[in-house]
Amino acid sequence: MSSKLRVLCFSTSLDGYGAGPSQSLENPLGLRGHELFTWFMGTRTWKQMQGQPGGETGIDDDISAKGFENIGAWILGRNMFGPVRGPWPDESWKGWWGEEPPYHTPVFVLTHHPRPPLRMKGGTEFHFVTDGIHSALKQATAAAGGKDIRIGGGAATIRQYLKAGLIDDLHLAISPVLLGSGEHLLHGIDTHALGYHCEKHVGSSKAVAHVFLRKQS
Numbered sequence: 402m403s404s405k406l407r408v409l410c411f412s413t414s415l416d417g418y419g420a421g422p423s424q425s426l427e428n429p430l431g432l433r434g435h436e437l438f439t440w441f442m443g444t445r446t447w448k449q450m451q452g453q454p455g456g457e458t459g460i461d462d463d464i465s466a467k468g469f470e471n472i473g474a475w476i477l478g479r480n481m482f483g484p485v486r487g488p489w490p491d492e493s494w495k496g497w498w499g500e501e502p503p504y505h506t507p508v509f510v511l512t513h514h515p516r517p518p519l520r521m522k523g524g525t526e527f528h529f530v531t532d533g534i535h536s537a538l539k540q541a542t543a544a545a546g547g548k549d550i551r552i553g554g555g556a557a558t559i560r561q562y563l564k565a566g567l568i569d570d571l572h573l574a575i576s577p578v579l580l581g582s583g584e585h586l587l588h589g590i591d592t593h594a595l596g597y598h599c600e601k602h603v604g605s606s607k608a609v610a611h612v613f614l615r616k617q618s
Contacts, residue, residue: 404542405549405569406476408559409468411586412437412574412609418583419556426484429497436578440609441465450503460605468572473548474541475508476534478558482527488514495519496527504553507544509537511558534561556584563587566595571614 413419414437421431428434441447445456446465456462483494496502501522508527511534519527530537541550552559552568562568573586596617603611 404473404545404547406538406552406562406567407549407570407572408552408568409570409572410441410465410574411554411559411572412441412576413586414576414578414580414583416579416581417585417587418580419554419559419586421580421583424480424484429484431583433578433580434583436580437574437576440574440576440605440607443607460603460611461607461609464572464574464603464611468551471548472506472551473545474506474550475504475553476537476541476550476558476562477508477510477553478555479510479512480555481553481558482510482512489516492516492519495521501525507541508553509541509544511537534558534565534567538562538567556586559586560590563590563592563595566616569616571597573612573614575610575612577608 411419419437421428421434424431424434430437440461443457444462444465445458446462446469448454448456482496485494502508502525505524508525510527510529512529512531515531516529518529521527528540530540538550552562559568563571592614597614598617600613600615602613605611
């Protein structure tokens with residue numbers, strides 16, 4: 402079975418934003434961006450990622466946990482790795498997550514500025530790809546060993562792969578939040594013309610709508 406390129410558990414606002422404006426060290430998801438993930442942060446899956454006990458079970462947790470199954474590699478935009486812009490001033494910044502990131506696989510970070518691979522605890526190794534989305538996908542596919550590749554974001558990275566028609570599955574968690582500005586996910590992209598359709602949608606007790614899109618073969 403060949404690898405699929407997937408977007409899973411990606412939260413958007415009701416007005417279509419995948420992140421708020423003005424991303425910074427203090428606001429990794431932009432201003433008010435954390436509000437998009439209220440549904441996720443109480444789940445057992447989230448708690449386990451933080452090394453904490455407990456957490457809620459149910460629909461949201463089941464969907465969150467499935468988002469990590471059969472994933473052999475990740476692709477991230479540079480903003481998802483950190484707030485540093487331009488050439489790397491040094492190699493001190495190693496991501497938002499501390500010494501043991503939650504990926505536990507090879508991760509391919511899109512950037513315009515080269516940097517040596519970065520091996521972290523728990524099996525995560527960041528590779529910095531400077532020659533575009535197709536190269537990152539090719540490298541991630543080789544590293545995944547037949548498992549799927551998950552795009553972790555951000556919105557701009559997902560948009561690039563969507564426009565290229567390369568994403569097989571797209572799961573959006575639509576939160577009951579109006580951001581008003583930030584990074585819009587689907588603006589100007591004709592997903593219908595690209596062959597995507599809504600395969601199913603699931604509601605939850607957290608008032609989030611899980612929408613699953615799939616590209617027709």
